[in-house]
Structure formats: C-alpha cells, structure tokens
Amino acid sequence: MNDTRIRSVGHRAKVMSAEDAALLIAPNTTVGLSGFTASGYPTAVPLALAARIEAEHLAGRPFKLRIWTGASTGPELDGALAKADGIEFRLPYNSDPTCRDKINRGQMEYFDMHLSQVAPAAWQGILGPLDTAIIQVTGICEDGSLIPASSVGNNKTWLDRAGQVILEINRWQNPELLGMHDIYYGAALPPNRVPIPLIHPGDRLGEPCFRCDPDRIVAIAGHLLEFLEHEVRKGRLPPSLLPLQSGVGNTANAVLAGLIDAPFDNLTAYTEVIQDGMMALMDSGKLRLASSTALSLSPDLSESVNRRMGEYRDRIILRSQEISNHPEIIRRLGVIAMNGMIEADIYGNVNSTHIMGSRIQNGIGGSGDFARNAYISIFMSASTAKAEAISTIVPCASHVDHINQDVQVIVTEQGLADLRGLLPKQRAKVVIETCAHPVYRPMLADYHQRALAGSYGLQTPMLLNEALSWHARYVATGSMAVSG
Amino acid sequence: MNDTRIRSVGHRAKVMSAEDAALLIAPNTTVGLSGFTASGYPTAVPLALAARIEAEHLAGRPFKLRIWTGASTGPELDGALAKADGIEFRLPYNSDPTCRDKINRGQMEYFDMHLSQVAPAAWQGILGPLDTAIIQVTGICEDGSLIPASSVGNNKTWLDRAGQVILEINRWQNPELLGMHDIYYGAALPPNRVPIPLIHPGDRLGEPCFRCDPDRIVAIAGHLLEFLEHEVRKGRLPPSLLPLQSGVGNTANAVLAGLIDAPFDNLTAYTEVIQDGMMALMDSGKLRLASSTALSLSPDLSESVNRRMGEYRDRIILRSQEISNHPEIIRRLGVIAMNGMIEADIYGNVNSTHIMGSRIQNGIGGSGDFARNAYISIFMSASTAKAEAISTIVPCASHVDHINQDVQVIVTEQGLADLRGLLPKQRAKVVIETCAHPVYRPMLADYHQRALAGSYGLQTPMLLNEALSWHARYVATGSMAVSG
Numbered sequence: 030m031n032d033t034r035i036r037s038v039g040h041r042a043k044v045m046s047a048e049d050a051a052l053l054i055a056p057n058t059t060v061g062l063s064g065f066t067a068s069g070y071p072t073a074v075p076l077a078l079a080a081r082i083e084a085e086h087l088a089g090r091p092f093k094l095r096i097w098t099g100a101s102t103g104p105e106l107d108g109a110l111a112k113a114d115g116i117e118f119r120l121p122y123n124s125d126p127t128c129r130d131k132i133n134r135g136q137m138e139y140f141d142m143h144l145s146q147v148a149p150a151a152w153q154g155i156l157g158p159l160d161t162a163i164i165q166v167t168g169i170c171e172d173g174s175l176i177p178a179s180s181v182g183n184n185k186t187w188l189d190r191a192g193q194v195i196l197e198i199n200r201w202q203n204p205e206l207l208g209m210h211d212i213y214y215g216a217a218l219p220p221n222r223v224p225i226p227l228i229h230p231g232d233r234l235g236e237p238c239f240r241c242d243p244d245r246i247v248a249i250a251g252h253l254l255e256f257l258e259h260e261v262r263k264g265r266l267p268p269s270l271l272p273l274q275s276g277v278g279n280t281a282n283a284v285l286a287g288l289i290d291a292p293f294d295n296l297t298a299y300t301e302v303i304q305d306g307m308m309a310l311m312d313s314g315k316l317r318l319a320s321s322t323a324l325s326l327s328p329d330l331s332e333s334v335n336r337r338m339g340e341y342r343d344r345i346i347l348r349s350q351e352i353s354n355h356p357e358i359i360r361r362l363g364v365i366a367m368n369g370m371i372e373a374d375i376y377g378n379v380n381s382t383h384i385m386g387s388r389i390q391n392g393i394g395g396s397g398d399f400a401r402n403a404y405i406s407i408f409m410s411a412s413t414a415k416a417e418a419i420s421t422i423v424p425c426a427s428h429v430d431h432i433n434q435d436v437q438v439i440v441t442e443q444g445l446a447d448l449r450g451l452l453p454k455q456r457a458k459v460v461i462e463t464c465a466h467p468v469y470r471p472m473l474a475d476y477h478q479r480a481l482a483g484s485y486g487l488q489t490p491m492l493l494n495e496a497l498s499w500h501a502r503y504v505a506t507g508s509m510a511v512s513g
Numbered sequence: 514m515n516d517t518r519i520r521s522v523g524h525r526a527k528v529m530s531a532e533d534a535a536l537l538i539a540p541n542t543t544v545g546l547s548g549f550t551a552s553g554y555p556t557a558v559p560l561a562l563a564a565r566i567e568a569e570h571l572a573g574r575p576f577k578l579r580i581w582t583g584a585s586t587g588p589e590l591d592g593a594l595a596k597a598d599g600i601e602f603r604l605p606y607n608s609d610p611t612c613r614d615k616i617n618r619g620q621m622e623y624f625d626m627h628l629s630q631v632a633p634a635a636w637q638g639i640l641g642p643l644d645t646a647i648i649q650v651t652g653i654c655e656d657g658s659l660i661p662a663s664s665v666g667n668n669k670t671w672l673d674r675a676g677q678v679i680l681e682i683n684r685w686q687n688p689e690l691l692g693m694h695d696i697y698y699g700a701a702l703p704p705n706r707v708p709i710p711l712i713h714p715g716d717r718l719g720e721p722c723f724r725c726d727p728d729r730i731v732a733i734a735g736h737l738l739e740f741l742e743h744e745v746r747k748g749r750l751p752p753s754l755l756p757l758q759s760g761v762g763n764t765a766n767a768v769l770a771g772l773i774d775a776p777f778d779n780l781t782a783y784t785e786v787i788q789d790g791m792m793a794l795m796d797s798g799k800l801r802l803a804s805s806t807a808l809s810l811s812p813d814l815s816e817s818v819n820r821r822m823g824e825y826r827d828r829i830i831l832r833s834q835e836i837s838n839h840p841e842i843i844r845r846l847g848v849i850a851m852n853g854m855i856e857a858d859i860y861g862n863v864n865s866t867h868i869m870g871s872r873i874q875n876g877i878g879g880s881g882d883f884a885r886n887a888y889i890s891i892f893m894s895a896s897t898a899k900a901e902a903i904s905t906i907v908p909c910a911s912h913v914d915h916i917n918q919d920v921q922v923i924v925t926e927q928g929l930a931d932l933r934g935l936l937p938k939q940r941a942k943v944v945i946e947t948c949a950h951p952v953y954r955p956m957l958a959d960y961h962q963r964a965l966a967g968s969y970g971l972q973t974p975m976l977l978n979e980a981l982s983w984h985a986r987y988v989a990t991g992s993m994a995v996s997g
Contacts, residue, residue, distance in 0.1 A: 388970020486872020
C-alpha cells in the first residue's frame with residue numbers, strides 16, 4: 030500500500046483484501062455502488078463478491094443482492110454479479126448485456142428511473158434502506174474526507190445513507206484529479222429546499238471531496254487495476270480497443286467531435302457524462318469548460334487525460350447526478366440536449382428504452398431530465414437498424430419515453446427535422462419526408478394519408494388496427510418491410 | 514366610464530367602444546389574449562371581433578386570426594371566435610367544444626404545449642411575431658401600470674411583446690384585488706437566467722401590477738358585464754348555475770373540498786388555478802395560502818369572493834404561468850400534483866389528451882410541468898366512461914402524455930394504487946386489481962397473463978397485436994367490452 034493515497038491514520042488500520050471486504054456483505058441486502066458509465070466504479074470488491082456468491086450457490090445457499098448505482102457501470106460490477114446470478118434488483122439504469130438478458134427473461138427486477146430523482150427518492154425512503162456502500166475513491170485525506178474518482182453519480186448519497194461503507198482506492202487515477210469535483214451538500218427534501226445557486230456551467234457550489242464519517246467505514250480495499258487492462262482481459266474490447274458504450278452513444282460523440290471544425294468558440298457543456306468527443310472538443314480549444322457527473326472516456330483517452338489531469342481541473346467540474354441532471358439547472362441554463370433513441374413515431378414521440386415495446390434495452394437514464402427541460406431537445410438515430418429490417422421512424426412508437434412536446438429536433442442520416450412550432454400533422458409530414466429511410470418512406474406516407482382519411486379524430490391521426498402492426502410484423506417475420 | 518378605474522389621464526383619452534377596438538385588428542394577424550380558464554379573459558372586444566369577422570365573411574372577405582392565450586378561456590372568446598370561423602390557429606390549451614370539434618375535423622390548427630414553456634417560446638421567437646394583445650385588467654394606475662384581473666397567465670409576456678395593446682376594464686371585479694398579484698420581471702432567456710428566488714409558496718418576488726408602456730396602448734375598451742350574467746345569457750349555464758369546467762376538473766375539486774374534514778392544518782397550495790374546492794378549503798381555515806396563475810371559480814363563488822377580496826389578498830398570490838408552472842419551483846417545493854386523465858394503461862402510462870389516440874379533448878396544459886417535477890404525482894379518473902362502454906384502465910395507452918416514470922399514484926372510484934417504487938409488472942398487477950372496474954378487470958388480467966407468456970420482452974410485457982384492440986373495438990362497436 031502506498032500511503033500517499035491514504036493519509037488518514039485511522040483509515041490505514043482498516044485496510045483489508047477485497048475478499049475480506051466482500052465477506053462484510055450479507056445476502057438479501059441492498060448495496061449502493063459508485064459508478065456512472067464505465068467510470069469510477071469499484072471492481073475488486075464486486076469481483077470478490079461475485080466469486081463468493083458463486084461459491085455460496087455451489088454450496089446450495091441462496092445469495093442475491095439489491096444493487097443501486099449511478100447509472101450503468103462495467104463488466105466487473107454488473108457483468109460479474111449478474112453472471113454469478115447475484116442480482117435480484119437493479120436501479121436506476123443498465124447497459125450490461127447479461128443483466129439486460131435476465132431482465133427481459135423476467136429473472137431480474139429492474140427499476141428504470143429518471144437519474145435526477147434517484148438520490149431524492151433514496152432520501153425520501155421509498156426505495157427502502159441502504160445496507161452497504163462500495164465506493165471507488167482516489168484517496169483519503171488526513172481528516173477522513175474522500176477524494177472522488179472519475180465519476181460522482183450518487184456517491185454522496187450512498188455515503189450519507191449506507192449502514193456500512195467499503196472504499197476501493199483507485200491508484201491508477203492521477204492525484205491531480207483532486208479539485209475537479211464539486212460535491213454539493215445543499216440539497217434537501219421539501220419543505221427545506223432552497224435555490225441551487227448555479228447560474229453558469231462553471232460555477233462551483235460545494236466541496237472537492239466527499240464527507241464521510243470515519244466510524245462508518247468498515248473496509249478499504251485497494252484497487253490498482255488499469256482500465257485498459259480490465260477491458261481487454263474481459264474480452265469486451267479487442268487489444269486495439271473500441272469506444273466505451275454510454276447512454277449518450279457514438280452518434281452524439283461524433284457530433285461533438287464534429288464541432289471542432291465548426292465556427293463556434295468558447296463553448297461550454299452541462300451534461301451527465303464527458304465522452305471522447307467532448308474531450309476532443311476541449312483539447313481543440315473550442316470547448317471552454319464542461320460540467321458533468323462522470324468522465325466516461327475511451328480507455329486510450331483515459332490514459333492521456335489522466336496524465337494531464339492538472340490541466341483539466343479548472344475546465345472540468347464533476348457534480349452529483351441530482352445536480353448534473355437537475356431540472357432547475359437544465360431549464361435555467363437552457364441546455365441543448367442531444368440524445369440517442371430506439372425509434373420515433375411520425376409525430377415525434379420517442380422510444381428510448383423498449384425494443385418492440387416490451388424488451389428493455391438500457392433505460393431512460395438522464396434523457397427525461399434533459400429533454401423536457403432543454404432549450405432545444407434533439408434526438409438522433411440511424412433511420413434503420415438490423416440491415417434495414419427495422420425502421421426507426423414508425424407509425425406509432427411501441428413505447429413512449431419522450432412525448433412529442435419534449436422532442437424538438439429529430440436527426441437521422443437522411444436529414445434533420447426541426448419540429449419546433451409544428452403541429453402533429455405538420456410534424457408527421459416533415460419527419461416522414463426528412464428522416465425516414467427511402468425504403469420505408471412510401472409506407473409511412475401511405476399510412477399517414479390513410480390515417481388522415483380514416484382516423485377517429487384528426488388532431489393526431491391514427492389507425493388503431495395498424496398503428497403497431499409494423500412492430501408485430503417484425504416480431505413475426507423478422508422485418509418491418511412488407512415482403513413484395 | 515367611472516374614472517376611479519382609469520387613473521391615468523393619458524389612458525382616459527384613448528377609451529373607445531369594443532367595436533372600434535375590434536377594427537384595430539387586421540386579418541391574418543396573431544392576437545394574444547388574457548385568460549386562464551374562464552377567468553380574467555376579455556369578452557367585449559372578442560364578441561365585437563367575432564361580429565366583425567362574421568360580417569366580413571358574409572361580404573365574401575376571408576378573416577382568420579392566430580389566437581394565443583394562457584390556457585382555456587370562455588365562450589365569449591374561444592366560442593364566439595370559433596363559431597364565427599375566425600380562428601385558424603390556437604395555442605396553448607383549449608376546452609371550448611366548438612374549437613375542439615373544428616380541431617378534430619382538421620379545420621383548425623392547435624398547438625398543444627406545456628404551459629410553462631409558452632412565454633419562453635414566445636420570447637425565443639419560434640412562435641412568430643405577436644401583433645395585438647387584448648388584456649382584461651381591473652384598473653389603470655396613474656403611472657400607466659395595469660392592475661391585473663383574476664388571472665395572470667401569459668399577460669406579462671403578451672404586453673411586453675405585442676405590437677399594439679387593447680385593454681378591457683373589468684369593473685365588476687373588486688378593486689381590493691390590487692395587491693394579490695405577483696408579477697415577476699426576473700425571467701430571461703439563457704444565458705442570462707438566474708435562480709427564481711421563490712422558496713416558500715407565499716414568497717412574493719415581483720410587483721402587484723403589469724408594466725405597460727403607455728405609447729403602445731392603442732385602445733381601451735371598458736367591460737362591466739357580470740360574469741354570472743354572461744354565462745346565463747349564452748345558455749351555457751342554467752339560471753341556477755353549474756360549476757365551470759377547468760383543466761383540473763371536478764374530481765380534483767371534490768378531493769380538495771374533502772380535505773376540509775381531514776386532519777391537516779396550515780395547508781398551502783402552489784397550483785395553476787384556484788377552483789371552488791380550494792376556496793372552500795381556504796374558507797375552512799385549513800388552507801393557509803395559495804399561489805396560482807388564476808382564480809377560476811364558479812360564478813356563485815366568484816361573486817362572494819369578489820366582495821371579500823381584501824380578506825384574501827394576503828393569502829392568495831397570482832403569478833405569471835411560467836412561474837406558477839416552472840419546473841424549478843415545482844421541484845423545489847415538492848408539490849403534490851393531482852391531475853385528471855382520460856386513460857391509464859396497466860403500466861401507468863397516462864393519456865391526458867387524445868380520446869382513442871387521435872381525437873383531442875383539451876390539451877396537456879400544465880400537467881406535464883407538474884407531474885414530472887412533483888414530489889408525488891397523482892392521476893385520477895372514474896374507472897369507466899360512457900356507461901361502462903369505455904374502461905379508463907387499458908392494456909396500452911392509445912396516446913402517452915405522462916410516461917410511467919411520471920405517474921406515481923392512480924386513483925379511481927375502485928381504489929388507489931400507490932405505484933412508487935414498483936416495477937412495470939408489479940404496477941400492472943396493482944393497477945388491474947386496485948383501479949380497474951370489475952367489468953374490465955378479468956379482461957385486463959387475462960391480457961396481462963398472456964402478455965407475460967407471449968411478449969417479445971418481459972420488462973414491460975405487451976402483445977403488439979392486441980395492445981390497441983380495445984380502442985379499435987370501441988371505435989368499431991361502441992364498447993371496449995367483448996360482447997358475450
């Protein structure tokens with residue numbers, strides 16, 4: 030152990046192995062873990078916990094946990110615990126394929142929440158008690174305060190609420206990270222809520238470290254594994270690497286990187302994750318500063334950003350996700366929201382979560398926090414999926430996460446539809462003509478024409494017997510297209 | 514004219530008849546009118562305008578207007594202009610039956626917006642220019658400032674933005690109304706937005722009157738018609754009167770009145786309209802104060818409240834609707850939102866606007882502002898409509914205004930379903946067992962059981978070929994029930 034990371038003498042006495050820390054977690058309890066995207070999440074304790082669960086199961090003893098995080102995490106956490114069949118309940122967002130499969134088979138419970146509402150709901154008590162917090166930090170100060178890692182998420186709330194706290198030290202992350210975070214302790218439940226005094230994206234409201242009562246810490250597990258090595262070892266990335274998945278996704282990432290050559294300067298960001306595209310924009314000098322709850326970078330970029338962390342500390346601010354996603358701030362700042370989607374219907378209702386209406390993909394994540402309160406709310410997707418077997422523009426969304434009032438711009442590779450100020454029938458015309466793939470455009474136009482003639486009402490024309498027929502046809506035949 | 518209502522000498526010189534004022538409005542222009550529910554809306558000028566439009570049409574000259582208001586208004590405004598076929602476009606909310614019919618026949622354009630977003634959108638410019646404002650006031654001060662009537666709505670924004678302003682003096686409303694309003698001039702577009710400094714429902718941030726540059730006022734039309742007389746004369750109410758329709762509706766009204774006998778004291782309200790039930794609660798001493806953008810009272814109660822306006826001035830605050838419905842404030846205060854609905858599906862997705870998915874009823878109004886940001890979001894309806902031909906609990910909402918994440922409690926006469934913390938499948942079970950009518954409960958349970966077995970994914974089970982079949986059956990046969 031390198032003591033420069035653990036400056037509190039009291040904490041040094043509590044260092045233990047990941048395996049011993051895992052023994053502190055009882056079956057049928059609730060565990061709150063750090064992590065917001067594959068960033069700042071513990072790995073050693075969850076892997077040891079997964080091994081313990083597998084051993085218990087082999088011995089015929091049931092062992093399941095309720096898992097709370099910030100958002101998605103990585104394979105050593107969600108993936109390992111799900112493969113060990115150790116998760117009975119998961120919130121508030123998931124992108125792990127093993128979890129997704131179990132959820133859609135009905136073998137794991139999944140509570141898909143607006144990200145900004147998780148911490149208040151935990152304080153309100155409607156989620157039940159939190160038994161254990163497992164939080165990745167990059168160091169412990171002499172006074173016991175905790176230096177956060179590369180994401181903040183719900184960590185402040187888990188630390189405040191948990192019955193016991195297990196810390197993992199990430200020794201790979203550069204100590205220069207200290208000072209990048211802004212941990213706001215001013216949130217409260219009503220009637221004691223006050224204005225969150227954030228007026229500019231760069232305002233700092235709080236403290237650089239988490240407060241944590243040392244008496245509540247029962248274990249500290251060191252963690253030195255390099256991010257790149259983890260990813261490669263799990264077979265999730267080839268040795269040459271690929272970008273990490275995130276709620277925001279590759280399309281948004283590419284859009285951000287594209288801003289480098291655009292005639293804009295002095296940009297700022299107020300977002301939930303900082304991805305590669307945003308870092309490229311920052312390195313180009315175009316992006317002046319960025320506020321988020323997590324750095325969610327590709328392994329390659331993580332390495333280089335970590336080396337130069339001191340250069341970024343004044344330009345990046347990491348906040349709790351109830352602040353990064355807070356409607357008050359998003360509305361005040363007038364954020365331009367750019368989110369991916371699964372499908373949009375011709376009226377601009379967007380499905381972000383459920384494939385064919387029932388099969389969950391990831392979750393609503395922060396998209397509902399941002400889309401409704403944004404100054405301009407943009408949704409993006411390719412116009413087709415599965416080799417054109419699926420049209421992402423459909424007559425009727427099979428599940429609605431973002432109602433038409435919250436969707437102002439839709440973009441596909443076919444074009445951009447600016448729906449601001451347009452009425453339902455106008456929206457349909459523009460969406461079909463601008464965003465739909467040529468293979469599906471005539472089918473959509475035909476549906477809409479017939480709906481205009483045969484709908485029960487004409488404000489938002491709809492053919493009830495056909496509205497979901499494209500999805501039913503896909504499930505039955507493997508394609509939304511009518512075979513000719 | 515009674516000069517105590519018009520204390521500004523400059524304004525007295527501009528008094529004219531409603532007919533002359535109506536001549537100032539050109540065809541094919543946009544008119545912003547006061548009014549939020551049947552409260553504080555002009556009547557004399559709209560009636561004169563409707564007569565002028567009818568005369569123009571008889572003479573073969575086209576005459577249509579784009580109409581903006583706060584929310585719904587009354588028959589002398591929406592009803593009269595619609596009957597004269599003088600409205601080509603309407604925002605942001607409608608409950609007038611003539612307008613509704615024209616909208617659903619495709620003869621009138623209707624832009625159904627979140628109420629809190631109307632004023633910002635007008636400032637942003639995406640709604641186009643505003644040519645004329647017609648605003649009901651109760652008086653004009655010596656300095657030209659305007660004493661508001663019984664609703665505020667978007668009046669501040671219309672007065673600030675319009676090319677010309679026509680004022681109607683409501684001489685029936687008690688002058689003691691002065692001091693009840695709180696007109697906040699601190700709103701701005703980003704990047705200049707600052708926190709709205711409202712921490713308690715009773716805080717006052719602004720001024721009691723509207724500012725209005727006297728040079729922009731081109732007409733003042735007096736208005737002395739008594740509210741009750743108007744209603745009776747139009748044949749809309751019998752002489753014995755009925756309660757007025759409002760977006761919040763009779764169910765919510767009854768719930769509020771029911772709180773009189775509940776063991777709660779010192780209640781407050783932060784809402785968009787104050788209806789009879791809330792006034793009864795205030796008169797009982799249980800409701801300490803109420804903040805809203807409009808007093809929307811039954812004619813009977815209007816009369817008595819108007820007489821005692823001075824007693825209410827310290828307990829009622831009327832604000833602009835972008836403040837009364839602001840997500841920042843609603844989230845901060847932790848409002849308990851109680852809204853009506855058309856239907857809810859078994860997962861708790863709520864349709865507030867479109868009957869059978871396509872036929873608009875009123876509009877989303879403020880429900881989206883409140884439901885997503887509420888501390889507890891409650892939706893209410895009888896479990897059936899049309900003599901049990903329609904179940905308000907359905908397998909799949911035919912239109913979604915409030916996604917399941919924004920719906921925490923559903924109440925019908927059958928029972929109350931507390932959905933907080935429940936997963937989709939749990940929600941379905943509770944909604945079916947608690948809220949559905951006995952006639953439809955077995956059908957819903959049967960659908961859900963078969964969906965659990967036959968759905969593409971199991972997170973939110975759905976049978977694509979059946980999901981909207983209840984609505985299709987109603988349209989085809991007049992009942993959602995299967996004839997047996």
